[in-house]
Amino acid sequence: MNSSCVKCLKQMVVSLHFLCWLCGAFVVALGEFQMMHSRFASLITTFWPIYPANTIIVTGTIVTCVCYLGVLGGMKENRCMLISFFVLLFILMLVELAMACVFFVYSREIGTYFEEDLTLSLEIYRQSSPGGNHTIKDDFDTVQHLFKCCGVHSVADWKGNVPVSCCSLDPCNVAGQLNWEEGCMVKLRDWFARNYLSTASGVVTMFLIQFACLSITIPLFCHLSRRGLGYQ
Template sequence: MNRSCVKCWKTMLINLHFLCWLCGAFVVAFGEFQMMHSLFASLITTFWPIYPANTLVVTGTIVTCVCYLGVLGGMKENRCMLISFFILLFILMLVELAMACVFFVYSREIDSYFEKDLMQSLEIYRQSSAEGNKTIKEDFDAVQNLFKCCGVHGVADWKGNIPVSCCVEDPCTGPIQTNWQEGCLLRLKDWFARNYLSTAAGVVTMFIIQFICLCITIPVFCNFSRRGLGYQ
């Protein structure tokens, strides 16, 4: 491999690693934005670790740190950094694939836990005092106002103790309260599905960039090895 070709590979390696680092930083920022503006996290307690915003922040942070190691390794022509980057990124890609398989295989079980969490949150809301469990109450009210729904499966879930957020009119000032009849379960599932779809699209894009980074790292590492560079 001639010198100009090596220089080209090295430049491409650094640029791709830097692009991967930027993607990771953007994913972290987007996840933080979602966490700040999320209204539903307290209602779905079982899925807190895999909530879209949390998934984005954790994945983006790991990718950012790993790709920073790759950028430094390419710039300093350091084999130790490059091989560490290669191993860590390969492990990260395996974890991403494993998570995708889990979601695909256990999608029905996830739906059942989703429904169970919503019913539990509704019961907490229904049985709480006026000043108790404000976070769950505010989140459930926000869901019913935003999606124009009532309860989990329907208005009957409230067993007569129907909150004002179920009211069709805004503001709800009439003597007889007209409520939304459709439950929030299906609408929330659709919302989560759209969020996970956008998250999955971002992860797939990042996965492709990561794979290209791995492919380019191998010839550059081999060249550094032949030239005796790298463990200083």
């Protein structure tokens, strides 16, 4: 392999690894944005371990660190860094495949979990004292206001004690308020499913970029190995 090919290969390695690093940083920022603007976590406790915001923050952080190692390895032509990058990124890709399988399994049970969690949250809301369980109350009120819905299946779930957040008028006449009739379960489930879809699309895109990074790293590592370079 002549010097011009090696130089071109090195530039491709550094560029792809840097692109992968940027993707990881963007994913972390997206996860933080979702975390700050999502007010529904306390209502859907079953999904908290694989909540989309949590998942992409952890994944993006790991990808950023691993790809930074790849960028340094490509720039310094360091075989140790390149092989470490290759192994770590390969393991990370296996983990991402496992995550995709988990998402697929959970997506088929999402309706059952949503109904159970929302029903429990509504009962806690109803039975709480005026000064208790502020988080659940605020989150449930936010859901009903944003999605223009009331209760889990319908306004009847509140059994006559309907909160102001169900009011369909603005400003609302509390004395004789008109309420949204549609329940929140379907709307919130659809919103959550769309977030899962966007998360899955991001994981697939990052997976393809990572695969390209692995493929382009091998020729450079082999060249450095044949020349006995890369450990200085």
